[in-house]
Amino acid sequence: MTDPALEVIKKKADEAFNKNNFVVALSLYTFLSNNDSDNGVYYLNMSLTHLRLQRWEDASSNATKALELCEATVHKAKAYFRRCQARRELHNLSGANEDLEAFTSFGGDPKIASVEAQKLERAHDTTNELVPDNVADVADFLSEKLNLGGSSLDSVYEIRPTKDKGLGAFAVKPLRRGDFILEETPVFCTDSESDYIGIPSGSLAAKFEQLSPTDLSRCLSLSNVHSGIDIFTGIYNTNAFGQGGLLLEASRFNHSCSPNARYTYHEPSKKERIIALTDITEGEEICVSYLQSRNVYGSPRSERRQTLSSRFQFCCQCPACDDTNFEQSDRRRRDIRMIWESLPMTMDGRKALMAIVRAIVLMREDGYFADADDFAVDAAALCALCSDWESCIYWAKFAYENRAAEFGDDHPHAIRARQTLENPRSRKYHTQAGMGPRKSFKDIRLPQNLC
Numbered sequence: 082m083t084d085p086a087l088e089v090i091k092k093k094a095d096e097a098f099n100k101n102n103f104v105v106a107l108s109l110y111t112f113l114s115n116n117d118s119d120n121g122v123y124y125l126n127m128s129l130t131h132l133r134l135q136r137w138e139d140a141s142s143n144a145t146k147a148l149e150l151c152e153a154t155v156h157k158a159k160a161y162f163r164r165c166q167a168r169r170e171l172h173n174l175s176g177a178n179e180d181l182e183a184f185t186s187f188g189g190d191p192k193i194a195s196v197e198a199q200k201l202e203r204a205h206d207t208t209n210e211l212v213p214d215n216v217a218d219v220a221d222f223l224s225e226k227l228n229l230g231g232s233s234l235d236s237v238y239e240i241r242p243t244k245d246k247g248l249g250a251f252a253v254k255p256l257r258r259g260d261f262i263l264e265e266t267p268v269f270c271t272d273s274e275s276d277y278i279g280i281p282s283g284s285l286a287a288k289f290e291q292l293s294p295t296d297l298s299r300c301l302s303l304s305n306v307h308s309g310i311d312i313f314t315g316i317y318n319t320n321a322f323g324q325g326g327l328l329l330e331a332s333r334f335n336h337s338c339s340p341n342a343r344y345t346y347h348e349p350s351k352k353e354r355i356i357a358l359t360d361i362t363e364g365e366e367i368c369v370s371y372l373q374s375r376n377v378y379g380s381p382r383s384e385r386r387q388t389l390s391s392r393f394q395f396c397c398q399c400p401a402c403d404d405t406n407f408e409q410s411d412r413r414r415r416d417i418r419m420i421w422e423s424l425p426m427t428m429d430g431r432k433a434l435m436a437i438v439r440a441i442v443l444m445r446e447d448g449y450f451a452d453a454d455d456f457a458v459d460a461a462a463l464c465a466l467c468s469d470w471e472s473c474i475y476w477a478k479f480a481y482e483n484r485a486a487e488f489g490d491d492h493p494h495a496i497r498a499r500q501t502l503e504n505p506r507s508r509k510y511h512t513q514a515g516m517g518p519r520k521s522f523k524d525i526r527l528p529q530n531l532c
C-alpha cells in the first residue's frame with residue numbers, strides 16, 4: 082500500500098515548484114523518488130526542476146529514468162522533450178534532435194516542437210562553447226542550498242557525522258555547566274506530553290500538511306528509524322521532544338545515559354532549550370538523554386536498552402552502558418532508585434537526609450549531572466518540617482542553583498526554587514513547614530566538591 086504521506090509531500094513539492102522555489106521542490110521530489118522508486122512521474126518532475134536550476138546532466142538522466150518507468154504516452158512525450166532541452170544545453174545536438182523526433186512521434190505538440198527545432202538550429206550555429214553544468218551531487222547540492230543540519234555562525238556547536246550514530250552535535254568551543262547550547266522554536270507541537278509517541282497518524286499528517294514546503298523538506302531530512310509505519314509517524318517517533326514537538330536542530334543531538342547536556346521546554350517562550358550539564362571541551366560530542374529522568378538515573382542498563390531499542394532502535398554504548406562499567410553503574414542506579422522511592426515525608430528525617438546525600442553522591446560518581454535538584458527539594462521540605470531553617474535554606478539554595486544551571490534562571494522550575502529559597506517558612510512552598518518535631522540536621526551536608 083502506498084504511504085499516504087507521499088500524497089501530502091507531492092502536493093507540497095508542486096506548491097514549491099509553482100512558487101519557483103526549485104531547490105525545495107527538488108528536495109521534495111527527490112525524497113518521493115527515494116521512497117517510491119517505481120513511480121516515473123517523480124523523475125519527470127525532477128527532470129523539469131533540474132532544467133529550471135540549469136542542472137543539465139541531472140535533467141537529462143532523470144528524463145532517461147522517467148522513460149524507463151513511465152508507460153503513458155503523454156509522460157513519454159514529456160520525458161523526451163525534457164531530455165531534448167537538457168541535451169541541447171549540453172551540446173549533444175544529435176541526441177537532442179532524436180529526442181525531439183521522439184517527442185513528436187509520441188504525440189507532442191507540433192508548435193512546441195517547431196520552437197524547439199529553431200532553438201536547436203541556433204545552437205548548431207553558435208560556437209562550441211560549453212554551457213557549464215552544476216555537477217555537484219544532488220544530495221550535496223540540496224544540503225548546501227537548504228542548509229540542512231547546519232548551524233548559524235555564532236553557534237556553539239556544529240552538526241556533523243559521528244562514527245556510528247549518524248549525524249550528531251559537537252562543541253565548537255569549550256562550554257561550562259549552565260551554558261545555553263541552543264534555543265529553538267518547534268516546527269510544530271503536539272497537544273500534550275502523552276502525544277509523545279503513538280499520536281494518531283491522521284492528526285500527525287495534518288500537522289505536516291500545514292507546514293511550508295521548506296519546513297516540510299527540512300523535516301523529511303531528519304532521521305527515520307521506523308520502517309513499516311507511515312513516514313510522518315516514523316520521523317515523529319524518531320525525533321519528537323515531549324512537549325517541544327518536532328525540532329530541526331535539537332533533533333540532531335544523540336543520546337547518552339550519562340549526558341553532558343539536557344533538553345527542556347521553556348513554556349513562556351515556547352522554545353526548547355539544550356543546556357550544558359557539565360563542562361564540555363571543544364570537539365566533544367554533545368549528548369542529551371532521551372529517557373525521562375527517573376528512567377535514566379533510576380534504571381539498569383537492560384531496562385534503558387529495552388526502551389531505547391524499541392523507540393529509537395539503537396543499543397546505547399555510553400560510559401554507563403559500556404560493558405566494563407555497566408555492572409557498577411547498575412548498582413549505583415538501583416540504589417538511587419531505591420532511595421528515591423523510599424522518600425516519603427513520614428520517613429525518619431535524619432535517615433532520609435543521609436540517603437539524599439548518598440543518592441546525589443552516587444549520581445555524580447556515575448557521571449550523571451542532572452536531577453540532584455529533585456532530591457534537594459525533598460531535603461529542604463524535610464528540614465522545613467522540623468523547623469531547621471538553616472538546613473532548609475542550605476538545600477533550597479542547592480536546588481535553586483542546580484535548577485538555574487540546568488533549566489535557565491528564568492525557567493518556571495528555577496523560579497519556583499528561588500521563591501522557596503526566599504520564603505522557606507511559607508506553607509505556600511513547604512506545605513508542612515514547622516509542623517513536625519524540632520530537629521537539627523546541620524551536620525548532614527553534601528561533600529564540599531558537590532556544592
Ligand SMILES: C[S@@+](CC[C@H](N)C(=O)[O-])C[C@H]1O[C@@H](n2cnc3c(N)ncnc32)[C@H](O)[C@@H]1O
Pocket residue numbers: 245246247248249303304306319320332333334335336337392393394395396397398399
Ligand atoms: C533524534 S535522532 C538523533 C540524530 C541522528 N543521529 C541523525 O543522524 O539525525 C535519533 C537517532 O539517532 C541515533 N542515535 C542517537 N543516539 C544514539 C546512540 N547513543 N547510539 C547509537 N545511535 C544513536 C539512533 O538511530 C536514533 O534513532
